[in-house]
Amino acid sequence: MSVFTGWRAALRIARRDAMRAKGRSALVVAMIALPVLGVTAADVTYRSVEPTRAEKLTASMGSADALFSDPGMGGPIQQMPDGQSYDLASQDTVQPGGEPVPPIDMRAALPAGAHATSIQSVPASVTTKYGITTTEIVEFPTSDPMARGKVDLVRGELPHGDREMAATEPFLTKSGLHVGSRTTLRGAERTYTITGVVERPDDLKSEALYADPGAVIDPWTNTARHDKKVLPPNIDSKKWLVKGAAGAGVSWSDVLAANARGALVVSRQVVLDPPPDSEVPMARTMSGNSYGGSEELSAALITVVAMAVLEIVLLAGPAFAVGARRSRRQLGLVGTCGGDRRHVRAVVLSGGLVLGGVGAVAGVAAGLLLTVVFRPVIENWAGYRFGSLSVRPSELLIIAVIGLVTGLLAALVPAIVASRQSVLESLSGRRGIRHSSRVLPVLGSVTLLIGAAVAVRGGTSGNSTLVAGGSVVAELGLLGCIPVIVGLLGRLGRSLPLSPRMALRDAARNRGRTAPAVAAVMAAVAGSVAIATSMSSSQAEMDYEYTAGLTPGTVALMASGDKSADRLPLARAAVEHNLAVTGGHADVGRVWAGSDCNVYYEDETSCGSVELIKPTGKGHTCPLTGKSARKLAASLSADEHRKLMRTPACLGEYINDDPFNSSADGVVLGDAAFLSTYVKLQDPAAAKALAAGTPVLLNPAYAKDGEVTLKAVHRYSDRDKANRKLHPGTAETRTDRLKVYQAPEQYAATPGVRLILPLQTAKRLGLHTEVNGSVYTVAHETTSSEDQRVSAAIDLAGGGIYLQSPHGPSERQDTILLVLSLFAGVVTLGAAAIATGLAKADAETDLTTLSAVGAPPRVRRTLSGFQCLVVALTGVVLGTAAGLVPAVALRLVDLREAVKQMRVEPMESAYTPIVLPWATIGLLAVVVPLLAGLGAAAFTRSRQTLSRRAG
Template sequence: MSVFTGWRAALRIARRDAMRAKGRSALVVAMIALPVLGVTAADIAYRSVDSTEAEKLTARMGSADALFSDPGLGPLQQMPDGNMYDAAGKEAPDGEAPPVDMSTAFPEGARAISILSVPASVTTAYGLTDADITEVRTSDRMARGKIDLVEGAFPHGTDEMAATEPFLKSSGLHIGSRTTVNGAGRTYTITGVVEEPDDLKAKQLYADPGAVIAPWQAAADRDRKVLPPNTGSTEWLVEGSGTAGIGWGDVLAANKAGALVVSRQVVLDPPPDSEIPMARTITDYTPREPVEVSTAAVTVVAMTVLEIVLLAGPAFAVGARRSRRQLGLVGTCGGDRRHIRAVVLSGGLVLGGIGAVTGVAAGLLLTVAFRPLIEDWAGQRFGSLLLKPTELLVIAVLGLVTGLLAALAPAIVAARQSVLESLTGRRGVRRSSRVLPAIGSGALALGVAVAAYGGTTGNSTLVSGGSVVAELGLLACIPVIVGLLGRLGRRLPLSPRMALRDAARNRGRTAPAVAAVMAAVAGSVAIATYMSSSLAESDHDYTPMLSKGTMVLSAVDTEAAERLPLARAAVERNIAVTGGHADFSRLWAGSDCSVYYEDESRCGSLELVKPTGKGHTCPLNTKGAKELAARLSAEEHRAMMRSPACMDEYLSSGSFSSETNNIVVGDAALLHTYAKLDDPAAAAALKAGTPVLLNRAYAKNGEVTLKAVHTYNAKDTRNRKLHPGPARKTTDRLKVYVADAEYAATPGIRMIMPQRTAERLGLHTARSGTVYAVPGPPTDAGTQSVSAAIEQAGGGIWLQTENGPGDREDVILLILTLFAGVVTLGAAAITTGLAKADAEADLTTLSAVGAPPRVRRSLSGFQCVVVALTGVLLGTAAGLVPAVALRLVDQRKALQAMRIEPMESAFTPIVLPWATIGLLAVAVPLLAGVLAAVFTRSRLTLARRAG
């Protein structure tokens, strides 16, 4: 019999066996197809979101042939893609060149439409909000692909607008609603919903050219107001005459006229360097290097394959045992061990092929079905559903090979059995290998050491390699660990004792399932730990504008401050404020520089002088800072950065004063509401006229030095009358109440001064705003209502909130937890099902000797718990190895950056995701046990035991 004939027979036997055991076959197909499905969907989604150059051009310029703009340089030269450009002369012109007459820059016979954006305030269903309004003829065919209609109709005429969906959601408006542009005095009807395919989260309004800016300019000229500057220079979408498009010659001609051009034809088919003038003058231009496959990606793929093998392997092993009589008959008919191996491997080939094809097809269908959700999550539309046949074929082959690998170990075991054992059903007794655990222990220690060394030396490749070796070593130790479980049940009740002993006795079935859970949990814990640590680092590095849990109303000038009572009433009516409020005043010497900015040399100044010496001067901002940083550890550097002397170097000046001294006038309410300083002694000091210093680095012997220059602008007639004569300088030493070091981190305030102390020093004050304590950031509806009330009262007041360091990535952590939980439940369920099928005779015996019916349920539940809990605990330990090592890599890089720039933060914490670990270690095993107990039948129909 030839090799081909033998394999053909083996494939036929495997196909029939798969059809006969449909449940087990479906289980194996699902185990192989699910990861293939995920990889296929991820590949198609990634390729579709990662737009081609042509799709990027369409998103930027729609269906036009080119995008023209005026960078204000006069005649210029550029690279073909328009990303690099410069003035054509040897030196750039002084100041901005006069605007380009685009009629001279456009090719002859070309057609163009303009795009111009302006910032504005518009009315909403709740009040008033800021938005960018773009004037462009959205109905023109050249705008297709850049601005697409989703619902309704494009605007036509001077009284219509279109809006994006994010703007409508935040404003409470809809198609048919009317909105008024503040300042222009004109109301517009929203006629349609549009979107920018490359930015689905944009909050924009669109109108035809001349619909907004012209009446706005007319109203500004009538009221003698100055319009806000444009958000960007005007651009033009240009369509060439005929079908020729805009060529390189047209681009060079436009450059001479002063226009920058991004041409579709030129970008997709660039001219040779010899025809590009700028290419002869630049020396630092380097093309982008191709992206290489990262070590992390290879590691993920390898661990995914390993996980499938571990999950599907036990199913093949049980299948081989259930078919051992059939395999014995193959031996009696003249087949040798290689034929038996071929039969079992053919099962892997058949089921692997079905799983691979099913996974690729399902991945494609699911990507198509969930395309809108993927696009919303990515924030952009697919240019097209891009399929790479080669990549999909590789994914399918990977699934096929995975099926073969999963059947490899069971094939070897089945081939080693004698014909007599196969025909009689006896398994024989084999000792566990002592070599494999020894090798595994060595590999585990070696992998941890290599990963740790890679982390301390900053080598991420060593980290990845060491982590994989450590996990493989732990996998090799799992049979021994499972064997030890049997000894833990000596004093336990019947069901948990049987579950532990069954797991220990059938290590070939239990160990792969535990290993599969461990692999899934290890990856999830590693990523979750790294993300949690990175979030803690970003929280530390974040510079807040306001104190946490506060909101500030601030007036731009004295006239606007008179409207603060109306603004406060609007805030208290529309926004939840929980901890009261506190008024504050700004403080200055001489003329108010924030008002009389035309002649800054005639403005006064006020300075809080910082003493020199230890405890006052930041060592990281001195001459020997680099040498000092080279000697500091990350924790020492962090402690120094958070000291009062250094804290002031990077904290924001806040929203309390236009002065850089960060001194405000307030009372005890400001201490409680904003600084969160609940100290009766500090409140008493303010009441007695003693300033409270929040940053103790400015105090020496309980006193601060305040320098003031009383210089008055000619326009400041009020203060000049109060302080006639020449400019004068004063230096005052004030006794202060020094707060604890932690309050130096209060954003925007160094010192709070009582009103009467400011008056005694001859300083000027003016009510500037109000601080509120709030439970969280206000809603869009609340802020828009307050903005409308402020504008109606006369404007000039700003509402500012502290939103924190940005959106948290809790969604990703949740997805990782769910993924690991699903794999854990699946592996535990597979093992429990295989255990039931494998131990049917033992369960029959239990029923025969009078065991209660609930024993079957409780036994299944505890079998699930054993597999899930063991795998989760081992996976958590394995996942911490790469996470900690990668954080050590980050710490090394941060230390290197710190030694170059000593004020750079080197804080790289390692934070465990306790919520994720708790869910995996407690909730998931309990859920697995409960589900297994619920779905297991209590009673068993007795049958005569075979053998």
């Protein structure tokens, strides 16, 4: 029998066997198809998400031939063909310092016979359903054919005329408006009707309004010209979309001609077909055109594919092994008919080839179908539209081949084991005595220790390559130890009830199918725990480094202009009516020395200054400043540096934010209500001190012998004639020593405040004072709709007042952690279910014996549940331990780099925490195994139909 004849027969036997055992075959096909599906969808999505050069041009200029703009260079320029790099053609045309650059005549720079339309945008305040919000208004003729691809209509109609606008969906969601709603532009006081919804394909999250040219900016400018109370619009730079004459496009010669007049041009024709370097003047000083990019696969992608293959082999391998045992009589008959070990191996491998091929084809087809179906969801998540679905047949063929090869690899070990069985054992159904390898666990233990040591060494030495390599080696070593660990599980069940005892012993006896399932769970959980630990630690680091603008649970209502403080009572009513205020308000004021001028619009030195003088010496000067700071930092650990940074002396080095416009070095005007509402200091003695005229000092580093030094520099403007007569001269410096009440050290970090000065004390010192705001305690962070309502009420009261509210550190990544947990949970459930199903198929005779000797029906159900629980819980525990190794080691690398930076810049934080994601670990270690066990018990039939035992 030839080789091809033997394989043809083997494939026929494998196909018939797959059709007979449809359940097991479907399980293997699903295991192979699911990763292939995921990789296919990821490949098509990645290729589609990454826009081509032509798609990028369409997003920036629609269907126009070119985008013209004024770079503000003031003379002829030279540029690269893609328009990304440009410079003056001659440095002789540089404008003298301080002189404005005149705009170019763009009409003269356009090619002859070209059609052009302008784009301008301006930030503006508009009315909403809730109140007032700030957004971007773009003057752009959305009905022009050149707009297609840059701005597309979603529903409704495009605006026509000077009283209509189109809006993006995010703006409508934020504002509560809809098609047909009316919105008023504040300042120009013009009302517009929203006629339709548009979107920018390259930015689906854009919040903007679109109007025809001349509908917004010109009326607003005219209103500001006649009404000095109205501020003119802050117009962004103007651009032009250009269509060449008679479809000729915009050539490189047209670009050079426009450059000679000072215009920068991005031409579709030039970018897609760039001229040679010899025709590009700027190429002499540049390193040529760099349009391409590397197409090489990254190490991360290779790792992901390798892990997917490993998962399939670990999960599908036991299925082929059980299938081979169920078909051992058939394989024995192959031997009796003259087949040797090669033919037995061929039959089992053919099963992998058949099921792998079916799984690969099904996975690729399903991946393509799901990508098409979920394309809108993916686009909304990515924030921009795909130009088209990019399908590369060569890459899909490679993915399918990987799936096929994976099926063969999964069947390889079962094929070798099946071929070693004697014909007599196969025909009689006896398994014989199998001894576990003693070399593998020893080798695995040594490999585990070596890998962990290498990873830790990489972490302490700052070598991330060693961390990655050591982590992989450690995980491979742990894989080698899993059979021994599973074998030890059997000894844990001696004192347990029947079902858990049998589940543990069954797992220990059948390590060939239990260990791979545990390994698959471990691999998935290890990756998820490693990433989750890294993300949780990074989030804790960002939370630590975040500097709050206000104390938690507080909002501040502040005046921002001349006489706007007079409107505070109405603004307070707006806040109290629209926000979840708890309790009353506390007034806060500013103090300054010198003339009674407006510090908001003039240089503060023309109004005088108030400064809190910090004493020198231990406890007052931060050791991390000065000449010896680097020497000290070099001797500190990260924890020691962190504690030192949190001392009052170092906290007092600077005021990051000035939320109260004090302009007085953290000295604010306040009373006992401010102390309790904003500082959160409930101290009757401090309140009593303020009432008696004694300032309250929040940072004790500024006090010496219970006193502080306040330095006031008085300056007077010519218009302040009254003060000028009383205090002639250009400046007067006054230093006062004040007795203070010192608050506890923990209040030294209060945002924006070092010293609270009572009104009577400020008056006694001859300082100018003004109540310019109020603070409130609120039940929760303000929402967008609440901000809009307050803004509208303040605007109605006359404006000039703004609301500050803290929104905490950067957005948390809880969603990503949840996705990781769900991914690991799904793999855990799948692997546990597969192992349980194989155990059930492999132990039918034992279950029949149990039923025959009188075991109650529920034993079968509880046994399946505990078998599933054993696999899931063991894999999760091992995976958690394996995942912590690379996560901790990589954080040690980050710590080393942070300490190195801290020793160069002593005031830089070196805090690099290691935070375990307890929510993720709890979900994986408790919820998922329990869910797996309960699910297996629920879907297992309690009763079994007894059949006659063979033999």
